[in-house]
Amino acid sequence: MSDVVTYNREGAIGVITVNYPPVNALGHAVRSGIQNAVQQGQDDADAKALLIMAEGRTFMAGADIREFGKPMQEPGLPEVVNFIEASDKPVVAAIHGTALGGGLEVALGCHYRVAVPSAKVGLPEVKLGLLPGAGGTQRLPRLTGAQKALEMITTGDFVAAKDAQAAGIIDEVAGSEDVKAAGLAFAQKVIDEGKPVRRVSELTDKLEAEKGSDVFDKFREGLKKKARGLLAPFKCTDAVEAAFTSSSFEEGMKRERELFGELMESDQRAGLIHAFFAEREVSKVPGLPKDTPIRDIKKVGVIGAGTMGGGIAMNFANVGIPVTIAEVKQEALDKGLAIIRKNYENTAKKGRLTMEQVEERMSLINGTLTYDNFADVDLVIEAVFERMDIKKSIFSQLDEKCKPGAILASNTSTLDIDEIASATKRPEDVIGLHFFSPANVMKLLEIVRGEKTADDVKATAMNLAKRIKKVGVLVGNCHGFVGNRMLHKRGAEAMALVNDGATPQQVDKVLTDLGFPMGQFAMGDLAGIDIGYSIREERRKAGEDVPPSWMDKLAEQGRLGQKTGAGTYKYEEGNRKPIPDPETDKLIAEFRKEQGITPREVSDQEILERCMYVMINEGAKILDEGIADRSLDIDITWIYGYGFPAYRGGPMFWADQIGLDKILDAIKKYQKEVGGKQWEPSPLLEKLVAEGKKFGDL
Numbered sequence: 242m243s244d245v246v247t248y249n250r251e252g253a254i255g256v257i258t259v260n261y262p263p264v265n266a267l268g269h270a271v272r273s274g275i276q277n278a279v280q281q282g283q284d285d286a287d288a289k290a291l292l293i294m295a296e297g298r299t300f301m302a303g304a305d306i307r308e309f310g311k312p313m314q315e316p317g318l319p320e321v322v323n324f325i326e327a328s329d330k331p332v333v334a335a336i337h338g339t340a341l342g343g344g345l346e347v348a349l350g351c352h353y354r355v356a357v358p359s360a361k362v363g364l365p366e367v368k369l370g371l372l373p374g375a376g377g378t379q380r381l382p383r384l385t386g387a388q389k390a391l392e393m394i395t396t397g398d399f400v401a402a403k404d405a406q407a408a409g410i411i412d413e414v415a416g417s418e419d420v421k422a423a424g425l426a427f428a429q430k431v432i433d434e435g436k437p438v439r440r441v442s443e444l445t446d447k448l449e450a451e452k453g454s455d456v457f458d459k460f461r462e463g464l465k466k467k468a469r470g471l472l473a474p475f476k477c478t479d480a481v482e483a484a485f486t487s488s489s490f491e492e493g494m495k496r497e498r499e500l501f502g503e504l505m506e507s508d509q510r511a512g513l514i515h516a517f518f519a520e521r522e523v524s525k526v527p528g529l530p531k532d533t534p535i536r537d538i539k540k541v542g543v544i545g546a547g548t549m550g551g552g553i554a555m556n557f558a559n560v561g562i563p564v565t566i567a568e569v570k571q572e573a574l575d576k577g578l579a580i581i582r583k584n585y586e587n588t589a590k591k592g593r594l595t596m597e598q599v600e601e602r603m604s605l606i607n608g609t610l611t612y613d614n615f616a617d618v619d620l621v622i623e624a625v626f627e628r629m630d631i632k633k634s635i636f637s638q639l640d641e642k643c644k645p646g647a648i649l650a651s652n653t654s655t656l657d658i659d660e661i662a663s664a665t666k667r668p669e670d671v672i673g674l675h676f677f678s679p680a681n682v683m684k685l686l687e688i689v690r691g692e693k694t695a696d697d698v699k700a701t702a703m704n705l706a707k708r709i710k711k712v713g714v715l716v717g718n719c720h721g722f723v724g725n726r727m728l729h730k731r732g733a734e735a736m737a738l739v740n741d742g743a744t745p746q747q748v749d750k751v752l753t754d755l756g757f758p759m760g761q762f763a764m765g766d767l768a769g770i771d772i773g774y775s776i777r778e779e780r781r782k783a784g785e786d787v788p789p790s791w792m793d794k795l796a797e798q799g800r801l802g803q804k805t806g807a808g809t810y811k812y813e814e815g816n817r818k819p820i821p822d823p824e825t826d827k828l829i830a831e832f833r834k835e836q837g838i839t840p841r842e843v844s845d846q847e848i849l850e851r852c853m854y855v856m857i858n859e860g861a862k863i864l865d866e867g868i869a870d871r872s873l874d875i876d877i878t879w880i881y882g883y884g885f886p887a888y889r890g891g892p893m894f895w896a897d898q899i900g901l902d903k904i905l906d907a908i909k910k911y912q913k914e915v916g917g918k919q920w921e922p923s924p925l926l927e928k929l930v931a932e933g934k935k936f937g938d939l
């Protein structure tokens with residue numbers, strides 16, 4: 242008997258226990274251990290029923306994702322699940338934590354399922370670019386019917402025990418959190434009441450009820466918008482449909498296997514699994530020991546009640562941390578607090594918050610017109626204008642007002658953290674906490690270490706990211722850090738492509754076709770064209786060679802984007818949909834004439850390469866300079882900060898898949914055709930190509 246799965250009998254119940262931390266993933270040892278233990282239960286004459294459960298934090302949380310891409314060792318999970326189901330003794334699953342993916346499929350192979358109240362179940366394979374490949378697409382609809390099965394399998398959402406019971410997935414929700422007691426009691430009841438072996442694969446009433454219905458075509462229609470560009474949700478739908486159209490369970494399983502195989506081979510599966518592990522790896526910062534002490538953050542101050550400051554404050558109130566917002570004028574403070582309340586009330590209207598939760602959170606957010614109230618806060622986050630002089634003046638005041646050991650952070654999106662820190666006598670307590678707008682929604686927190694930032698301050702920031710449900714990425718200090726430094730390159734290239742002859746909407750479509758939620762110019766209209774304009778002006782003031790741009794003209798004409806009803810695009814009252822604007826075309830044509838540019842046809846491929854490869858080249862330079870420790874840090878920054886499609890794994894993973902040699906060739910082509918420092922090939926990229934290596938090999 243493997244030590245990850247044990248069998249012992251308690252009374253007339255053969256108890257099979259899985260113990261394979263951290264999440265009891267169904268790796269080979271667990272699969273064969275379960276199968277051997279079930280066999281042992283069959284052979285144990287005194288066992289009248291079997292119970293499958295797990296130790297530790299959760300019931301099995303799925304197949305072992307680390308095994309994907311490697312040759313699968315028998316027994317495969319479908320065989321193990323079928324073996325459980327074939328038992329002629331009743332088998333009960335006792336669920337705690339999160340029974341997910343293959344874990345739920347094991348439970349569906351059992352004849353009965355009991356769960357503790359806090360348990361959740363789900364089939365999140367779709368989030369990894371896969372589908373439930375151990376019978377989930379065939380067994381779940383036999384319990385829940387088509388619609389619920391389709392919703393669960395194409396979203397991967399977790400379902401609470403009570404709701405799972407209502408849907409027919411769970412037979413009973415226990416009265417306590419003691420999963421073993423719940424399992425033994427249920428199994429004993431099965432024995433006492435002589436409950437039969439009830440194989441889910443043999444259930445047909447839910448299938449009969451929906452034979453020939455158009456639920457699948459209707460569902461596919463809905464997917465077209467929600468799952469744009471994704472493969473797995475559509476294959477999941479095909480697999481569930483096979484449960485209703487196949488002549489037998491075995492035939493349906495065969496179809497599931499075929500579809501699973503197709504997804505396993507897809508680039509999207511590779512990208513999503515890379516993103517899954519990368520999101521967890523980013524919190525393991527090279528050179529920052531796991532046991533680095535962290536400071537206790539009990540009270541937070543935020544400076545600025547604008548869009549960013551308000552959103553930042555909400556993150557802390559959301560997790561019960563009191564936060565005080567400072568403004569210079571009462572009117573601005575009142576406006577900011579009112580917007581926060583409105584945001585919460587809108588969430589409550591969508592049923593995602595109760596009104597008492599709104600009040601509770603609002604009670605944690607206070608306002609002030611003086612930094613005197615920051616005397617006892619543990620962290621202050623400055624979120625005011627992107628002006629170095631203003632930031633430095635604030636930081637020197639905070640240095641006076643805040644207690645020793647308080648962390649002083651700036652939400653700056655591009656400016657020099659070391660220069661900000663130089664305004665204080667405590668540079669070791671200064672760090673960048675760059676939130677992404679809307680700050681209470683976007684998951685990325687770009688954490689910028691200064692030259693003197695103390696290790697415990699870095700570790701505290703990384704821990705705080707987790708506490709406020711963000712994905713924290715620790716990066717180095719340079720203009721634009723990681724995300725915006727790459728974004729600025731893409732933005733400059735996009736503007737130049739329009740100079741050359743492309744339209745803004747053509748550029749944006751290439752980016753949305755790649756999988757971004759918004760194109761470059763639509764995003765600029767959302768953020769405000771004045772932001773890019775002031776950054777370009779600041780860089781011109783600092784003596785950088787920033788060429789004039791047609792977007793400067795938009796800003797100078799007050800066409801700032803959504804907030805003024807027109808920018809690159811125009812917007813109808815109350816509608817955020819970007820509409821191509823002939824005024825902009827005219828302005829671009831005039832600009833080209835002024836610059837002596839004769840517009841030409843620009844291909845989509847050129848747009849894709851110039852927008853994306855310039856970013857990858859910059860990413861390589863960022864790696865080379867140590868601004869990012871690993872290429873996965875850049876991938877996660879772009880997935881969670883800018884909506885880079887997770888199914889492509891992030892810009893650097895995507896580059897590896899395209900082939901760095903192809904990318905370097907294109908960069909050299911544009912170095913000749915377009916010129917500029919941004920097209921000087923990164924030495925690291927050249928080295929990797931010469932050595933036949935990938936970013937992922939670093």
Ligand code: T1G
Nearest residue numbers: 263266302303304305306307341342343365373374375521
């Ligand atoms: N395989 C391998 N490792 C896993 C894992 C898995 N399925 N799930 C988690 N881990 C590791 C994770 O990398 C981390 O490692 C540690 O466990 C804690 O995870 C045939 C094919 C269960 C809700 O998609 O959703 O079944 O960083 O930090 O926030 O149909 O992990 O500590 O070294 O996320 O408390 C389907 C994925 C697989 C579930 C816990 N199952 N996991 O969240 O901890 S495909 C999933 C999760 C499948 C079958 C198909 C979450 C969690 P380390 P964590 P958490």
